[in-house]
Amino acid sequence: MPVFPLGNDRLGWTRRTPAERLVRWVGWLIGVAVFVWCWNRISGVTTWFFVWDAPRIAQDILARATPPRWSYMDHLWVPIWDTLNIATLGTLIALCLAVPVAFLAARNTTPSRVFVRPVALLVIVSTRSINSLIWALLLIAIIGPGVFAGIIAIAIRSIGFCAKLLYEAIEEIDQSQVEAITATGAGPLQVTTYGIVPQILPAFAGIAVFRWDINIRESTVLGLVGAGGIGLQLSSSLNTLAWPQVSLILIVILLAVVISEWVSAKIRGAIV
Amino acid sequence: MRKSDALSDRLDRPWRKPPLIKSPWLRRALAIGVTAYLAAAIFSIEVNWLRVYEGLDRGAEFIMSFARLDFISRAGDIWSGMLESIVMTVAASVVGIAISIPIGLGAASNIAPLPIYLICRGVIAVSRALQEIIVAILLVAIFGFGPLAGFLTLSFATIGFLSKLLAENIESIDKAQTEAIRATGSKWMQWINYGVQPQVIPRLVGLGMYRIDINFRESAVLGLVGAGGIGATLNTAFDRYEFDTAAAILVVIIGIVMALEYLSGLVRARVQ
Numbered sequence: 301m302p303v304f305p306l307g308n309d310r311l312g313w314t315r316r317t318p319a320e321r322l323v324r325w326v327g328w329l330i331g332v333a334v335f336v337w338c339w340n341r342i343s344g345v346t347t348w349f350f351v352w353d354a355p356r357i358a359q360d361i362l363a364r365a366t367p368p369r370w371s372y373m374d375h376l377w378v379p380i381w382d383t384l385n386i387a388t389l390g391t392l393i394a395l396c397l398a399v400p401v402a403f404l405a406a407r408n409t410t411p412s413r414v415f416v417r418p419v420a421l422l423v424i425v426s427t428r429s430i431n432s433l434i435w436a437l438l439l440i441a442i443i444g445p446g447v448f449a450g451i452i453a454i455a456i457r458s459i460g461f462c463a464k465l466l467y468e469a470i471e472e473i474d475q476s477q478v479e480a481i482t483a484t485g486a487g488p489l490q491v492t493t494y495g496i497v498p499q500i501l502p503a504f505a506g507i508a509v510f511r512w513d514i515n516i517r518e519s520t521v522l523g524l525v526g527a528g529g530i531g532l533q534l535s536s537s538l539n540t541l542a543w544p545q546v547s548l549i550l551i552v553i554l555l556a557v558v559i560s561e562w563v564s565a566k567i568r569g570a571i572v
Numbered sequence: 573m574r575k576s577d578a579l580s581d582r583l584d585r586p587w588r589k590p591p592l593i594k595s596p597w598l599r600r601a602l603a604i605g606v607t608a609y610l611a612a613a614i615f616s617i618e619v620n621w622l623r624v625y626e627g628l629d630r631g632a633e634f635i636m637s638f639a640r641l642d643f644i645s646r647a648g649d650i651w652s653g654m655l656e657s658i659v660m661t662v663a664a665s666v667v668g669i670a671i672s673i674p675i676g677l678g679a680a681s682n683i684a685p686l687p688i689y690l691i692c693r694g695v696i697a698v699s700r701a702l703q704e705i706i707v708a709i710l711l712v713a714i715f716g717f718g719p720l721a722g723f724l725t726l727s728f729a730t731i732g733f734l735s736k737l738l739a740e741n742i743e744s745i746d747k748a749q750t751e752a753i754r755a756t757g758s759k760w761m762q763w764i765n766y767g768v769q770p771q772v773i774p775r776l777v778g779l780g781m782y783r784i785d786i787n788f789r790e791s792a793v794l795g796l797v798g799a800g801g802i803g804a805t806l807n808t809a810f811d812r813y814e815f816d817t818a819a820a821i822l823v824v825i826i827g828i829v830m831a832l833e834y835l836s837g838l839v840r841a842r843v844q
Binding site: 331334335338339341342343345346347350351354357358361381382384385388389425426428429430431433434437438440441442443444446447448451517518520521524525538550553554557558 | 609610613614616617618619620623624627628630631634655656659660662663666701702703705706709710713714715716718719720723789790792793796797800803806807810811813818822825826829830833
């Protein structure tokens with residue numbers, strides 16, 4: 301915080317020294333240059349005629365999409381049920397797989413910090429960095445399209461997310477409880493069951509519900525690549541330009557997302 | 573005498589773990605409900621086990637392809653797709669963060685007047701309820717194919733995510749500091765700059781880095797619906813069963829996400 305003389309015995313104050321200001325200025329310059337370069341690349345491959353035409357197209361689509369075709373709802377109940385199943389079963393499978401991975405990845409429970417922990421961390425980062433749609437694409441190429449591919453895609457994508465949050469919770473446990481259980485002469489399994497599990501159970505339940513909520517969102521679009529659920533209907537309606545059906549499906553998806561978020565917030569509120 | 577009754581009940585019996593849910597009625601109802609749902613869900617999934625069995629070979633082939641990654645034969649597509657993904661990520665993160673700061677300020681109940689608060693919260697709710705892929709589909713329909721649609725999608729998604737968390741952070745700031753700045757006779761802008769901003773900057777930087785990470789991961793799938801980025805190349809590679817190329821792309825994505833995570837760790841450690 302530099303102070304400098306202003307003349308006639310007064311002192312001025314600035315937040316940063318001149319050197320700090322220079323560094324910041326250069327940083328901003330580089331940042332702005334990178335952004336402008338990126339923007340130029342985007343705008344270089346954009347057909348600007350379409351962009352100027354966009355308001356008209358948007359109005360056109362809106363006019364075609366309203367009113368939603370409510371009678372199409374009869375075809376949507378089964379896809380909604382499928383979507384719910386993809387999210388729920390996917391989350392359950394993911395949790396079963398994430399628990400061992402989390403125990404292997406946590407510093408205080410891993411059997412080997414040199415060999416096992418890096419492998420577990422690699423599993424976490426690789427399943428987490430790849431979007432469930434890409435997992436679905438891959439699984440459709442391998443096991444064929446359908447709800448099953450969607451469930452497995454959601455499950456794989458969720459392993460990393462759940463395991464990461466869970467292993468952080470395991471690393472934060474109170475070690476004195478574990479020591480107390482060990483002092484009673486308990487074996488490793490009993491120590492885990494009575495010393496560690498009760499401490500991470502609230503976190504675990506929170507993670508499960510939180511991920512379920514995200515999975516409902518993600519499973520609504522899995523159908524776009526053929527992995528079952530309401531996205532299939534969305535994709536076929538889009539392909540046939542049936543905009544009234546599209547708007548109805550979007551309303552249903554929006555409702556599903558809002559309801560699942562509300563349910564998950566309620567459950568998490570009850571747990572904590 | 574009741575006390576000793578309870579005591580004699582427990583004597584000579586091993587300790588049993590108390591049940592998680594106290595009311596036995598609720599416990600049984602939940603167990604029956606969950607079992608019924610799972611049975612119905614699993615029963616309603618049609619799995620073509622023959623197809624899955626046939627696919628196992630292809631799955632093994634995919635896993636083996638990680639041992640012989642093929643960056644060469646589609647090097648041009650991979651390079652241009654990756655560059656487009658990165659360009660979209662950078663541009664969308666900059667614009668999204670720039671827009672979400674005023675909206676975040678407006679959505680903080682301790683700063684904004686009620687009408688502005690409601691408008692900003694409305695924007696956040698809309699942005700959070702619509703998922704990236706669906707927004708991308710609509711924007712591609714309106715603006716045409718290309719990275720502009722992806723850029724707009726990611727910017728829009730960034731606003732919902734960042735403004736909400738920023739607003740929550742602003743709502744929990746220390747009042748004493750802002751009052752001290754106000755007591756010096758500061759104008760509104762000065763009050764924000766010196767009273768509020770220093771308190772939220774560390775969190776904002778951390779969240780911004782996290783959002784860049786998410787934007788990159790999302791940009792990898794936007795190509796599936798024609799909104800630019802590496803997704804289109806990846807989709808083609810899966811469709812043509814070119815698992816070597818697909819695996820190479822996935823490895824690049826995982827590598828960049830890991831690098832971003834490492835970088836954000838460094839930045840956050842410096843800022844805090």
